[in-house]
Every structure is written in C-alpha cells, then in structure tokens.
Amino acid sequence: MIYLDNAATTKTAPEVVEAMLPYFTENYGNPSTIYSLGSTSKQAINKARQTIADSLGAKAEEIYFTAGGSESDNWAIKAAAEAYESKGRHIITSKIEHHAVLHTCQYLEKRGYEVTYLNVDRNGIVDLEELKAAIRPDTILISIMFANNEIGTIEPIKEIGAVAKEHGILFHTDAVQAFGQVPINVDEMHIDMLSSSAHKLNGPKGIGFLYIRKGVKIRSFVHGGAQERSRRAGTENVPGIVGFGAAVERAMRTMEERTKKEIELRDYLIHRLETEIDHCWLNGDRTRRLPNNVNFSFLFVEGESMLIMLDMKGICASSGSACTSGSLDPSHVLLAIGLKHEEAHGSLRLTLSAENTREEMDFVVDNIKAIVKRLRSMSPLYEDYLKTGKL
C-alpha cells in the first residue's frame, strides 16, 4: 500500500504509541485525585502541555486540550463571539476555511452575527488589503487558517496577525494542517487562538488543543469540573494527551529533515505529473505551500473514479470531487480559487510523508497516467474536446 492521504490522517508513530501505552495500563489514575497514582497522570499531562507550549513559544497555561481540531475551531469561534458580543457581532474569515470554521460561522449568522468571507486569489492566498477593508468598528474576530488542507497554501499569518493586532481584533487560526509541518510562534505571528489536532502529526486521534492567549476572555466550553482551568471540564484523555506530547516532541525534533525530504518528493511528483500528463495543472501556490501537499486537476475525468482506480492499485489518495464530499457540489476551496465545477470534480490530492520513497512516486505517476488515459477514453467531455478542439 502507498499511503498518500496524510492530510486526512497520519500513521501514529511507534514512539508515540509506546509513550501512551503505560497510561492505558498501569498509570490509569485520574489526574484530579491526590494520591500518587493520580499525580503520575497529572505530571504526564503537565509535561505534554509544556512540550506543546514550548513548540509554539507559548506558556503551558495557554494550552487547552480538546477532542480535536473541529472542537477547537468551534470553541474558539463560538466562545469568542459570545464573549465579545458587547463590542460587536462581526466576524471575518475566508472562503477556503475548513467546514469546522465555516459551518460554525454559519451557525452564528443564524443567531444574528455578521460574517465576511474573504476571497482568495488563484493560489488560495487571502488578500491583506481586502482584509483591512473588511474591518469594521464592530469586528470582534478574524479567523484565517494557517494552511489549507486541500491545496496546501500557507496564508500570510504573520501579516494577518499584525493587522488584527493593530485594530485590536482577536485573531484565531486553524493550524490543524500546519502545526508540526511549519514553524509557528504565537507571539511573533500575533496569534491569539490556535487550533490543532494530534492525528495530523503522527499522534493519536481524538485529541487536540486550543491555544488561548493569556488575557483573552473566552467562556468555558464544557462546564462541570476544574479541568483545563475550568474552561473545558471532563476527566482528561490522559493517553491521548501523552501521545500528543510525544508526537509534538517528535515533530519538532524531525521537522527540518522530514520536511526537506517531503519537499523533494513533492516537487518530484509535481514535476513528473505536469510534464507527463496533458491538460492538468497544480492547484495552490508553488512556494507558499505545505511540504507534503500535491493537488492537481485533470481535465475530462472525475475524481472519485480516479480514487477507486488508485485504490485498486493500493494507492490511498483524496479528491475535491462532489462524489467524495457526500454532496453534489465539488470542493468549496477549489471553487474559491476560481476553478470551474468540472475542473474541481477532476481534482486529486496526494499528501505525502517522509516515509514515502521516490520509487513510490514513480509507481504513483505511472498509475495516474494510465488511469487518466483510461477514464478519458470513456469520457464524453474528452470525446467532445477531440472532435471540436475546444476546452
């Protein structure tokens, strides 16, 4: 099997699993208890929290564990909206956010908030001038993702943070795809809140965190206990938190070498695909791009068909086609960067890991070539193109 869907989830690293195991077995104590079994758990949480805080240039008490990226996004946006309601009810975000952000904003719109969805350019980058122009006296929150999960584009977060700071507006970023892949410093980038999820960086599923800058007034998300400084009650997911800590330690230690290898593989894959297949192109920015993201549109073919045929060759990939989203509309991200529906339907996302090899990339390219050729041979759109020469 060749796994090229690391933006969906990653393999839990063996050292992460090993770090977690004692917290399923002998170290099962509730961290809120006073006996030493509980203290062992409490210390393990503290250590993980410190590791994560250090990786962001944050303080340990600014890291709040959650069940994952979606929860963190929901919490950040809903709670900020509620906490700053007296100042205003206007939120700025972008058209290419994850649904955890977009649907939360839509939820707030139904409750009387106003949301500006910023456009992005052809490469998926938010325009700072448009952002500045969208700011109003009643704007309480700017939420822009650090890097896009579909096309891998990295947003100008530091610049956005500076704009937010200048206007005294809270700045949240969904860093689920970026954390562990690119260096992040919450102070340098003026980030007030940041969402992350462990399973995107070889950690376990079901654990995430929300960074909340000290001084940001945000309401509790779950009531009923003193955990997470009373802001998110409930007995901690100790093995998950320990695993997250181990995954972050690993991600920071390996980042430079790992992403260098990913970038080499990524650019090799991009080069072969764009030079060897006609009527296809790379989606997203070439340089401001996550190290492991490749996203192509292949004209005249549909994404889900490609995915099934790749799966038959043991290749796991993803697509922005409607058929993979459970609706009839293709990816909102691909439409936002200006693709036509049929171009978005024919998209393929390959997200690598440093464990992939050049040989695997060759195998993948050879198979994509054959699959695109086969699907085009049965596509009425390709038939029309061959007969009329019109795209």
Add this chain to the structure above:
Amino acid sequence: MYSEKVMDHFQHPRNVGEIENASGVGTVGNAKCGDIMRMFLDIDENGIIQDVKFKTFGCGAAVATSSMATELVKGKSIQEALQVTNKAVMEALDGLPPVKVHCSLLAEEAIHAALWDYAQKNGIEIEGLSKPKSDISEGEEEEDY
C-alpha cells in the same frame, strides 16, 4: 460503500465506446454536478436495439449505472427499453448509496434521450416517451443530504 456488482461494472464496464452513425444518441447531465452520460443506440428496422454503447464522465456509480443500463436495453425492443427505470438499474446493481441515486436517474434519462433522438431522426412518435429534460440534475442540486 459500493456493492460488488457496482464495483464489477465500474472496473469492467460493458459496452464502452461510440457507435458511428448511431440510430440515436442522447447526452444527459452536466459537468457542473460532475456527471455526464452519453448513450448511443443502434436500432434495426424491427425496432430492436441491436447495439448500444456509452461514454460517461462521472463517479464510480455513474460509470456502473451507465454500464448496467446498456446491458439492460441491449437486444430489447424500444418498448422494453422504455421500461428500464432507474429502479431497475439500481436493483440490477444490488443497490446504490443514497447520495448516488441520482446516477441511476441519469442512466434512465440517457436511454430516453437516445430514444428521443432516434424518434426525432425518423419522424416517429414512441408511445410513452416524452421529450426528456436535457439536464435532469438541476433540480437535484437543491436537495439537502
């Protein structure tokens, strides 16, 4: 998520291709929603569908329903072909996931569109066949899943 039959028809689609000088050709769907089916019929002087071919741009279910639809109408009379409903196509494929039901509607519509083209070309009326909607997917998009 797909039945074995759907996967079989996707991996080994029957009757893929074109028929030159076909008796009737019908194209339905649109690229916007991600499915386009084109069906070619070769109908003899006795009104029997001697040959049928298709080309489809679409997902696994779109390919499989096109393939199954061609199998169901091949060798049949025009009246028999008209009885091939989306339900019949779905049943023959051992079912489709709910979100893919529209693919089977497209397959039924493709047969009707090809028969309509045949009727137009020959200046005849086929009992029970009305002008097919060229694009059945428009209304579908409003549905909430």
